[in-house]
Amino acid sequence: MTATTDPGKPDYDEPGDGRQQQDPPSPAAAGDRLVHRPLPVRLLRRPELGAVVGALALFVFFACVADSFLRASSLSTVLYFSSTIGIMAVPVALLMIGGEFDLSTGVMVTSSALISSMFSYQMTANTWVGVGVSLLVTLGIGFFNGFMLTRTKLPSFIITLATFLMLTGLNLGLTKVISGTVTTKTISDMEGFDSARAVFASTLTLGSVHIQITVLWWLLLVAVATWILLRTSAGNWIFAVGGGVDAARAVGVPVARTKIGLYLGVAFAAWISGQHLLFNYDTVQSGEGVGNELIYIAAAVIGGCLLTGGYGSAIGAAVGAFIFGMANKGIIYAQWNPDWFKFFLGAMLLLATLLNAWIRKRAEATR
Amino acid sequence: MVVATASLAGCSSTGGKRAEEARQQAASGKANVTTPRWKFAMVTHSGDGDTYWDIVQSGAKQAAAKDNIEFLYSHDKEAGRQAQLVQTAIDKKVDGLIVTLAKPDAMKKVVKKAVKAGIPVITINSGQEVSQDFGALTHIGQDETLAGEAVGRELNERGKKKALCVLHEQGNVGHEQRCDGIEKTFDGKVEDLYVDGTNMPGVQSSVEAKLQSDKKVDSVVTLGAPFAATAAEAKKDSGSDAEIDTFDLNAKVAAGLKDGTIGFAVDQQPYLQGYQAVDLLWLYRYNADMLGGGKPVLTGPQILTKKDAGKLEELTKRGTR
Structure with a gap:
């Protein structure tokens, strides 16, 4: 961890309920900090620990009740679904650590796919041109969210709810005006499609195991996000603005820049997800994506992020997405009555999260 | 110069809009009847951006163009709000009403009101069991x-x-x-x-x-x-x-x-459901005709296999099948 005297930076060795401390450390706390702790204790304090244990429990559970769950092909299906959620959950977790929400993420993914597809089609351009335009526009949407938030100082819930509604309308309205129908036209016969598909929607074969490339994107994002959070000053800023904006500003954290940056990160991930959607299915339904924003937030929370900000981790969010993916597909592998699917899913998530919370409490008690 | 090169490099020589324009456009007609410009409303239970209802609409619009009809379309997937939309159609004093009855109980009162106000009503797609009860002239759809x-x-x-x-x-x-x-x-x-x-x-x-x-x-x-x-x-x-x-x-x-x-x-031929409903309302106003003989007019099921595929490909691309 970078050496810092910034009081806004939460140290995972820090006592308390997991949230960072606003007050300057008291002499006693400072002394406490210097105590060297053994590795198991340090591991226990990590925000993702509860999620990891929850994930293990769920994994063992499904391995017992569903005989086809442990096959390599089944696991790659679970990993694929988890990755489509995880790609978004990771930047959403960073945003939540920074104290903000984004309700527009689900439809932003669809917007990004629609822009890319329709631009390429209408301009009869190489699909990579559409992919590039889509990146710019999607980042623009992210910037809009961040800019409006820092300018108006309204809650992000309201700002991004407005963006969510506007994007939902734009997705449908523009697709209808431009394509004439509510789905985009096929671009699979256009130049650049195959190479773009290789980047965003290909399947890698390792022996007999097929891994979707989204899993790699997911791991890459987790690695980058973890590096930013724990090894850069931007990471310190994120924890600081999430813990308390005023205190962060007082110690010189560029609050507006940090928050806009977080929204740009979310937009970038939405772009990746959107391109996957497009190049995997080749046409895009304009009404898709509504409701996914809550799943991303849920994955981040299952993974140990606090709804109030200032605490959490990227690895946790990834594990949260994995828990959601396992519960979602495990129920199918277990061949339970499909009428009860949503109930089982909800119950699984509740149990995993309760276990998570219980472990975190125990970990803090061992301090 | 740079821009020109970039745009040249960025072009796709296959597929896309250009290929579509090269293909034939769907036919759009001109009114060839002498009846006055009647106003027909269609109110469906479609959600936003539903492919299916898009095709129903294009069928209805084609018939409206041919029959000199002013065609009004509105939709809401929630039954209560769909009923309100029917009410606004009644308020507009439309000359004909096409409505879906996905949740019949919520629609009963307002559809009966339309019938009482003297508006000819045809139900499409869903609600064939209750269509006659509610006073609709006929039902067009698939069981x-x-x-x-x-x-x-x-x-x-x-x-x-x-x-x-x-x-x-x-x-x-x-x-x-x-x-x-x-x-x-x-x-x-x-x-x-x-x-x-x-x-x-x-x-x-x-x-x-x-x-x-x-x-x-x-x-x-x-x-x-x-x-x-x-x-x-x-x-x-x-x-x-x-x-x-x-x-x-x-x-x-x-x-x-x-x-x-x-x-x-x-x-179930959505295009036909839209087209037929508008055309039938026109026939009813013009000549007091009605199809079905008290039974629903079925537009499906039609089983399509490989041997139909060649023709369908063109038709689906232009959004009428």
Whole structure:
């Protein structure tokens, strides 16, 4: 961890309920900090620990009740679904650590796919041109969210709810005006499609195991996000603005820049997800994506992020997405009555999260 | 110079808009009747951005253009708000009303009110059991149970033993009827699978998981056209050799029928539902004609296979099938 005297930076060795401390450390706390702790204790304090244990429990559970769950092909299906959620959950977790929400993420993914597809089609351009335009526009949407938030100082819930509604309308309205129908036209016969598909929607074969490339994107994002959070000053800023904006500003954290940056990160991930959607299915339904924003937030929370900000981790969010993916597909592998699917899913998530919370409490008690 | 080079390099010589323009455009007509410009309203239970209702609308608009009709379309998936939309149509004193009755109880009062106000009403797509009760002139649509039964028989003919019915909307009565219909006539076993229709990767991985866990499944029936291609993708990844069949039609399904990735499709001809409703209302106003003889006018089920694919491909691309 970078050496810092910034009081806004939460140290995972820090006592308390997991949230960072606003007050300057008291002499006693400072002394406490210097105590060297053994590795198991340090591991226990990590925000993702509860999620990891929850994930293990769920994994063992499904391995017992569903005989086809442990096959390599089944696991790659679970990993694929988890990755489509995880790609978004990771930047959403960073945003939540920074104290903000984004309700527009689900439809932003669809917007990004629609822009890319329709631009390429209408301009009869190489699909990579559409992919590039889509990146710019999607980042623009992210910037809009961040800019409006820092300018108006309204809650992000309201700002991004407005963006969510506007994007939902734009997705449908523009697709209808431009394509004439509510789905985009096929671009699979256009130049650049195959190479773009290789980047965003290909399947890698390792022996007999097929891994979707989204899993790699997911791991890459987790690695980058973890590096930013724990090894850069931007990471310190994120924890600081999430813990308390005023205190962060007082110690010189560029609050507006940090928050806009977080929204740009979310937009970038939405772009990746959107391109996957497009190049995997080749046409895009304009009404898709509504409701996914809550799943991303849920994955981040299952993974140990606090709804109030200032605490959490990227690895946790990834594990949260994995828990959601396992519960979602495990129920199918277990061949339970499909009428009860949503109930089982909800119950699984509740149990995993309760276990998570219980472990975190125990970990803090061992301090 | 740089811009020119970039745009040259950025062009695709295949597919896209240019290829579409090179193809024929869908015909659009000019009114060739002498009747006054009547105002017909269509109020459906469609959600936002539904492919199916898009095609119904284009059929209705085509008939409206031909019959010199001012065509008003509105929709709301929530029954209470759909009823309010019917009320606004009554307030506008329309000359004819086309309405869907997906949730008949909520629509009963307002449809009867329209009938009482002297507006000729035709129901389409859903509500054939109550259409006559409510005072509608006729019902144009597909009996969902009958359609399911047709699928069951087709699966028998193809020698299938275990089918998976993929429901993409929880609690949709029409969808349940389709799966029940399959169960009624199909000699093998039918299993239901609920998926989240707004999340394609979710749909794909769920179908994949099901195919991996149950190797006996030899046919997958999706209830909406966009999900057929996704199911085909899932089948490929899971290594299963199940046949993919679907309700409804779109360009990708037509292409799938052609290349054999999709076995058959059951169509209820949405274009015809829209076109026929408007045209029939015009005939009723002009000549007091009515079709059906007190029975619903059925637009489906029509089973489409590889031999229909060539023609359908063109028609689906222009958005009329």
